[in-house]
Amino acid sequence: MSRVRGIGAALPERVVTNHDLEAIVDTTDEWIVGRTGIRERHIAGDGEFTSHLAERAARKALASAGCEPCEIDLIIVATATPDHTFPATAVVVQDLLGITGGVAFDVGAACSGFVFAMATADALISVGSARRALVIGAETFSRILDWDDRTTCVLFGDGAGAVVLESTADGADAGASKPRGVIAHAMRSDGSHRDKLYVDGGPSTTQTSGFLRMRGQEVFRFAVQATVDVVEDVFTRAGMTADDIDWFVPHQANKRIIDASARKLGIASEKVVLTVAEHGNTSAASIPLALDRAVSDGRIKQGDIVLLEALGGGFTWGAAIVRW
Incomplete structure (x- = not known):
């Protein structure tokens, strides 16, 4: 751990x-x-x-x-x-x-x-x-x-x-009854959706870096469903429910996706960390950027239970629960 x-x-x-x-x-x-x-x-x-x-x-x-x-x-x-x-x-x-x-x-x-x-x-x-x-x-x-x-x-x-x-x-809390750390994680991939969010270039195919392409409405629909699926899985692995979560730090792609996912999971809006307005979608950087913001402003404190979640091109999606 x-x-x-x-x-x-x-x-x-x-x-x-x-x-x-x-x-x-x-x-x-x-x-x-x-x-x-x-x-x-x-x-x-x-x-x-x-x-x-x-x-x-x-x-x-x-x-x-x-x-x-x-x-x-x-x-x-x-x-x-x-x-x-x-x-x-x-x-x-x-x-x-x-x-x-x-x-x-x-x-x-x-x-x-x-x-x-x-x-x-x-x-x-x-x-x-x-x-x-x-x-x-x-x-x-x-x-x-x-x-x-x-x-x-x-x-x-x-x-x-x-x-x-x-x-x-x-760690100093190694013997604690509730030690800090990564409690559980779950990951998924499904390549049959790869044409919904992708980059249209690559060394092997076009010898270029290419540009990002996205079928936005289809990504939106899949994202909410996938978020609920993987978060429910990580809850099971951790032996927790939404009520145990102090903070939800999702991938900052779209506020509407975040809001819809939180509602379906039963996570109160005041527990959701949002930075999408100031950062936009920074892909793999979005969760740690949001975490840093919430830690720096004093919201996330030692011992808090934090839920992380993201979905990306591929599709890939995953979640993790951490005791901060």
Whole structure:
């Protein structure tokens, strides 16, 4: 079992509002807010890569944890927008942090990537393959957007978030009756839906990076159903119900999806952490960015039960329950 020891986040300086987008694409602030809840997003600057955002978030997480980079023996970066086809962005971050030991790799599960990466790190820590991990969600989705497609370019933003996970055996509360840590996780994939949310390029198919494409209404319908399915599964695995949850931190894709999912799950709106209005959909970065916000402003406190959930292209979807 592993627990969260520290958390950090990084956002590009440039903020693009809905009103800014009105000048470059046929859309309106009213249309975007009404359908998504998004009001603005951060966009990476020239020469600002996914690895740069990931490094900044990682350093903040390390500072929060009171750890030095040399204490990390596992780095997992969840991203759909890596710096390069290879090497993995995780090894770039490893080098930027001055770490020369351990293992580093990327997880590609689109918007579900952070949940998948946390589950992977927790499993590796639990079997003794690692003691302390950096789990990072980092994206520069602005690089794969078609800025002439008003249905997709208004939805996404850039950013990164990171947590330090460590073995509960190393924690001060290791003997507690209710130790902090990752309590349960559940993951799903179904490739038959891959044409509903995808990028229309790739090294093997088109030798290009391509652009993001989405069939929005179909994604919306599936997302609510899938969220309820995987969250009910993780409740069963944890022996919990919605009443046990202190905070729900979902993937920040669309406020209407979040609201509908929370209603179906019986989670009160005041327990839902929302950052979609300020960040847009930052894919794998959205959950750790929202977590960092809620921890920084004092909402999420030590001992709270936190539910994480996400759905991404593939489709992939997953959930995790953590005692903070």
